[in-house]
Amino acid sequence: MANVKLSKSSGNVTYDNLTLKERMKKDLNWTWREMKKNKSKYLFIAPYCILFLVFTVCPVVISIFFSLTDFNMLEKPNFVGFSNYYRMFMQDDLFIKALGNTIMFAMITGPGGYIISLVMAWFLNELPRVLRVILTVLLYAPSLAGGMTPIFKIFFNSDAQGYLNAWLLDWGFINTRIKWLENEKYVVPIIIVVVLWGSLGTSFLSFIGGLQGIGKEYYEAAAMDGIRNRWQELWYVTLPLMKPQLLFGAVMSITGAFNIGSVISGLAGNPSVNYSAHTIMQHLEDYGTTRYEMGYSSAIATMLFLLMIFLNQFIQKCINKVGE
Numbered sequence: 001m002a003n004v005k006l007s008k009s010s011g012n013v014t015y016d017n018l019t020l021k022e023r024m025k026k027d028l029n030w031t032w033r034e035m036k037k038n039k040s041k042y043l044f045i046a047p048y049c050i051l052f053l054v055f056t057v058c059p060v061v062i063s064i065f066f067s068l069t070d071f072n073m074l075e076k077p078n079f080v081g082f083s084n085y086y087r088m089f090m091q092d093d094l095f096i097k098a099l100g101n102t103i104m105f106a107m108i109t110g111p112g113g114y115i116i117s118l119v120m121a122w123f124l125n126e127l128p129r130v131l132r133v134i135l136t137v138l139l140y141a142p143s144l145a146g147g148m149t150p151i152f153k154i155f156f157n158s159d160a161q162g163y164l165n166a167w168l169l170d171w172g173f174i175n176t177r178i179k180w181l182e183n184e185k186y187v188v189p190i191i192i193v194v195v196l197w198g199s200l201g202t203s204f205l206s207f208i209g210g211l212q213g214i215g216k217e218y219y220e221a222a223a224m225d226g227i228r229n230r231w232q233e234l235w236y237v238t239l240p241l242m243k244p245q246l247l248f249g250a251v252m253s254i255t256g257a258f259n260i261g262s263v264i265s266g267l268a269g270n271p272s273v274n275y276s277a278h279t280i281m282q283h284l285e286d287y288g289t290t291r292y293e294m295g296y297s298s299a300i301a302t303m304l305f306l307l308m309i310f311l312n313q314f315i316q317k318c319i320n321k322v323g324e
Contacts, residue, residue, distance in 0.1 A: 060305065064298070068080065069298075072292050073294055084296050094275060098278045098280050098283040101277060102258060105192070106257040109260065110256070113257070118249070124139075124208060139200045149267060152190075156181055181268050181273075182273050183273065184273055187268050195260050209245065214237070214241050218237055218241065219237060243319060246319050247319050251312055258280070261285060280303070
């Protein structure tokens, strides 16, 4: 006869000599009892859980399913297994180039924007309150400017009316206009500058909030333990106490770095000159909204999803080592 013991102090069930099926049944019974006991709490989180399930989990699952099919939105999906993934890596040279460009942009704009946000937040935290608030608003404002791409497109316009060309011609630095956004030599650096310019967004605010939440007593205790300069304070006190904000900022930076396709399309078009700035998002947009190859575009979206998960896990492990 199986022996089941209930720990009254913790509410957990422990088992001796139970089969896997019996253990699962006992676990489900215990879970159901706990849910009924705390039903009011589950009712409060139910709206978010339902919306998250409908608008996040379900689309991801549906996309993974369609990635295994040949589907053009007009005919019934035809199951093709992993053919789309084979085509992606073995037959689609443009996807490989888009993958390389995406990783390149992510490795530059993601950490770059993250470091800029953290450093600026750290410096602003040392300023008087009024000056800190004013500078925070000024630095955060560019990330709110949803129409910044047209402004930069006018600035880098290839004709003589573009601001940069007009200034350089007036000052005598150039004799003929430069096609900034139609030249492979310039388009990628310009896109990186534009993305970094708008990188002081939500992560920047979370860093300031995290810094403001660290009390002076931590630094006083650290000084008694041998911390002697600001860099040691930053590494051994400030950053470890900001791990939740650092992780949030890392996730937002990586997500934003992979989602710069709209900026590239707005500045250089889709496709850019000789696909020099072509990314996975633009490749996905091409096959999903232009060619209507929904099966293949779903496979591209799934690969992007897995790549983002991998990088987020890697960043999380790196952040967990801060202060060690």
